[in-house]
Amino acid sequence: MIRKIKIATSSSDQSSFSWVRDPEFTPPGKDGGIAACVTHELTPARAGELKALLINFLESIIGTVRATAGVVRLLSPDGHTLQIIGSAGLSAELQEEAESFLELDCEANDTATFGHVVRASDISSCTSRQNCRYTSCRFQSLVAAPLESNCFPGTPFGILTIFFDVPRATANRTTDTVAAFAEIMGAAIEHTRINRESRRMERIAARQDIANDIHDSLAQTLTYARMRVSLLAEAIRTGNELMASKYARELDETLEISQKNTRDLISDFRCEFNPGGLFPALQTLVTQFRERNNIHLEYYNRLVDQELPLEHEIQTYHIVQEALTNIARHSGASHARLFVDANFGYYIFTIEDNGSGACTFTPVEGHYGVMIMRERAQRIGGEIKVASSAGLGTQVQLFFPAPTLDWRSVNE
Numbered sequence: 001m002i003r004k005i006k007i008a009t010s011s012s013d014q015s016s017f018s019w020v021r022d023p024e025f026t027p028p029g030k031d032g033g034i035a036a037c038v039t040h041e042l043t044p045a046r047a048g049e050l051k052a053l054l055i056n057f058l059e060s061i062i063g064t065v066r067a068t069a070g071v072v073r074l075l076s077p078d079g080h081t082l083q084i085i086g087s088a089g090l091s092a093e094l095q096e097e098a099e100s101f102l103e104l105d106c107e108a109n110d111t112a113t114f115g116h117v118v119r120a121s122d123i124s125s126c127t128s129r130q131n132c133r134y135t136s137c138r139f140q141s142l143v144a145a146p147l148e149s150n151c152f153p154g155t156p157f158g159i160l161t162i163f164f165d166v167p168r169a170t171a172n173r174t175t176d177t178v179a180a181f182a183e184i185m186g187a188a189i190e191h192t193r194i195n196r197e198s199r200r201m202e203r204i205a206a207r208q209d210i211a212n213d214i215h216d217s218l219a220q221t222l223t224y225a226r227m228r229v230s231l232l233a234e235a236i237r238t239g240n241e242l243m244a245s246k247y248a249r250e251l252d253e254t255l256e257i258s259q260k261n262t263r264d265l266i267s268d269f270r271c272e273f274n275p276g277g278l279f280p281a282l283q284t285l286v287t288q289f290r291e292r293n294n295i296h297l298e299y300y301n302r303l304v305d306q307e308l309p310l311e312h313e314i315q316t317y318h319i320v321q322e323a324l325t326n327i328a329r330h331s332g333a334s335h336a337r338l339f340v341d342a343n344f345g346y347y348i349f350t351i352e353d354n355g356s357g358a359c360t361f362t363p364v365e366g367h368y369g370v371m372i373m374r375e376r377a378q379r380i381g382g383e384i385k386v387a388s389s390a391g392l393g394t395q396v397q398l399f400f401p402a403p404t405l406d407w408r409s410v411n412e
Contacts, residue, residue: 017335019298023350025343025399028383050192054086057188061181062089065174067162068139071098072185074147074158082159089163098139098163118145118179122168139163141171145182149190160185209379218261225254264372278313279303285321286338293328295353298337308347309403315376316349316398319384322373323351323396331355331394345402352395357388373398 058070069089073082090098124140147158160182164171228251235244274281279301286299308316320338327336333355341348373396374384382400 017354019335019337022341023339023348023352023395023397025341025346025348025350025397027344027346027399050189051086053188053192054185055088057181057185058086058088061160061162061178064181065143065162065177067143067171067174068165069094069098069163071161071163072147072158073161074189075156085158094139098161118143118175118182120168120172120175124167138165140165141168143171143175143178145175145178147182147186147189150187151190158186158189218258221254221258221261225251225258228254278308278316281313281317282320282338282340285317285324289324289328295328295331295333296335297324298335300337301340303340303342303347309380312380312400312403315380316347319373319376319396319398320349320351322369326369326396327351327353327355327394333393342402346399347402349398350395351397352393354393357390357392357394 054072058072061067062070067089070087071084071090072086074085075082087098120141120143122141141164143162143164145160146156147160149155149157160178162171162174162178164174228247232244232247232251235241235247274284282301283299286297289295289297324336324338327333331353333353336351336353336355339348339350339352341350370384370386377384377398377400380400382398385397385399386394387397388394
């Protein structure tokens with residue numbers, strides 16, 4: 001569904017030109033993007049650093065069930081040992097006491113519960129009492145609960161152990177509560193691990209993107225330059241001044257393109273992006289365009305708020321910047337506009353002018369400018385559409401599907 005309205009220009013000193021309707025957008029796919037529009041997922045909470053997260057959980061559990069201390073142990077990568085990853089409520093003396101209960105072979109050795117059920121144990125007469133050198137040794141009972149994978153139920157990867165300074169009968173009444181906390185804690189640990197893996201994959205992908213950018217924007221051009229150098233050398237050797245002049249000119253043009261591509265790469269990877277996000281960055285672009293050009297630029301943004309991954313914001317910014325630069329250099333337009341909207345489950349950024357149309361992109365700019373914009377769009381799963389007709393202006397439209405609502409788990 002396309003909303004059509006008449007938008008009047010706000011400046012009284014401009015011509016009578018006005019945009020008569022919103023930019024039209026036809027989403028890809030036979031269903032028009034409706035399925036993407038109605039897709040709904042719950043956004044998971046931020047996990048934070050695992051150790052800090054576990055300590056917060058343990059402190060909450062200890063306070064809720066009125067315990068003395070708590071320990072979380074996770075299965076080692078080899079699957080043979082349980083290693084303490086977080087604890088709360090333990091002084092140095094209590095830390096040693098807790099570790100002795102966890103290590104010695106007695107009734108309190110909660111490895112027996114691993115992968116089975118939540119269980120309360122009496123440790124008041126455990127043989128580890130003989131090894132306690134501190135008068136503060138006071139643990140009387142514990143409750144141990146397995147930490148299981150939500151993705152693979154019944155597959156435990158750790159144990160939550162809560163210590164009490166009261167008899168087993170009292171601790172036994174908390175098993176259901178401890179079990180509930182263990183379920184939440186297991187989900188949080190698993191979520192954190194998935195986040196780490198996703199971030200690692202994102203970093204690897206980013207490195208590959210850099211390599212691809214260098215190859216596509218620079219390496220190929222330099223290869224072409226080397227070929228021109230060889231031909232130039234041969235023309236000089238044979239005294240063919242006409243061909244030597246031709247190859248020298250082509251070499252100069254190639255080096256100029258390489259220089260431009262290098263500047264673009266440096267600008268991109270420096271990422272001097274407004275820390276406020278995409279909207280402030282676009283507003284700055286619009287302000288600069290208006291100050292530097294005698295073209296009336298209108299800016300409409302129908303998005304009250306947006307949250308996008310940083311990569312999406314950066315690539316969108318550079319695409320809009322490139323399109324506005326082409327309008328300023330080549331369009332001959334009196335009016336232009338930047339229109340931001342969302343529809344059919346897509347973010348849509350439309351940049352258009354009322355200029356000469358087919359001449360908006362010169363051959364060089366048209367080839368490299370649009371090509372780079374398309375590559376940027378592809379990185380964020382989007383597309384670029386360019387419509388240009390002589391005398392009717394040019395429209396560049398970027399659109400990409402709204403990221404799934406769990407994108408934070410990958411990007412944070």
